[in-house]
Amino acid sequence: MLAIDSAEQSNTGGRTRNEDFCGSWQNAQVACWCLSDGAGGHGSGDVASRLVVRYVLESFAAQPVVSAERIVELLEGAHAALMDAKSVEGADNMHATCSILLINRTESLVSWGHVGDSRIYLFRNGQLAFQTRDHSLVQTMIDAGYGDTAMIRTHPQRSLLTSAIGNSGELQVSVSGAPAPLAVGDVFLMCTDGWWEYVEEGLMQSALSESVNLQDWLTRMATVVMQTAEKGHDNFTGVAIAVRDDEDSPTTVMLPPGA
Template sequence: MLFETSILSRPGGREVNEDAANWRACAPDSAIWVLADGLGGHGGGEVASQRAVETLLAADPAAEPAWIADRIQAAHERIVAGQNETFELRNMHTTAVLLAAVGERAVWGHCGDSRLYLFRGGQLVEQTIDHSYVQTKVDAGDLQPREIRFHEDRNRLLASLGMSGGVRVTVRPEPLALQPGDAFLLASDGFWELVLETEMEVELAKAPSAESWIAGMHTRLMSRAEGEYDNYTAVAVWVHAGGEQAQ
């Protein structure tokens, strides 16, 4: 398989962008993609997300759930160690979502409310489940999933890298057999809160490239963004058969 990637990250209505995202090609048919949304204020969130991305990209991937869990644990340990460096970093935390592909297999995992979506045949077929208070209300049947975006407690996280008591990681239990035409979207909450899943599908159907898919969703986001809206970041990954155009 070959992979086409596009990344968008903006501060939104804030002065500082505490999101971070990047990717690394490790061989012609393997790569890693990472997104993190920092928390903590006073510059700590920005430091946490950058360090998480650096750590998660540092090792060559294996399309195995244990590899994902180990990398996120390593990033968590780096954040915890950094909390003691200065007073400003004492409360730094970050979410993280990590996707790895090797050959025809992919696996992913996350901590917090940064999400991964998988589209196949143009339709959303899988997405991560947030580690958040509002998600527990959905699980209990007290809220509908669509209500997460507007709930007053939507930013109350139950897990993040740097949280005391250890890190909570959810990993896809089995690697996915990739197919040409598969599309992944990694997104911070500042992005997915303002772009509906049905709109992600609509823009995917119109897009000739991963970059144009991101651009279409960005247009929708900006039509709704107001005031001091959150940082927002998205990573689009398109899967091509070997020999197709990719970048």
């Protein structure tokens, strides 16, 4: 059976309120990590992200199945729950991103999915092997040939989402498909746009090779954000998950949900 280590780091950045939230749930066989970046008027973004993460974790704990279909159910359920919560006065514009990573230890399988622009990266053998594609206006423009990938971090409208939990209209969900096999040494990074906007993929990879553990990796990247971000920059949150053989020593201490 594989062993899983994880660490997380969240920062208010240049804002007065942290509207990012993350957490995890696991038992002896399976594990779930969830990350959300909330937004909305009257400070309701933090309410949105917490509602989404708690809904996902509680729902997964009630039916801990690792599959693409289960991720779709969790994302659609979170969307319905947030739409219900928007009846609260002053929360009409409340919405959130959501990224979910599910691991089956006993079968060495992983599934992931997301809505919005909070990303999931997979590093295998120390190299970037996969990253999710944002549900954003700028990503749509790039896909249509109206610019290159550099726009994703520089365009004035880079924060406009084409799909989000709690938005009206059809919910666009992206999932990884059938559960994929895990390999010892696989490392995942889940992060909000306030994180990846200032930490390019090459830097993520080089920082990973230089780090002694997951927390060190996150700290190195967070330092880059603090050194390069503009005044008043967004909250930023990163969650790192590493796969190892159960007989190997852990790479870091497991953190509690929402720490």
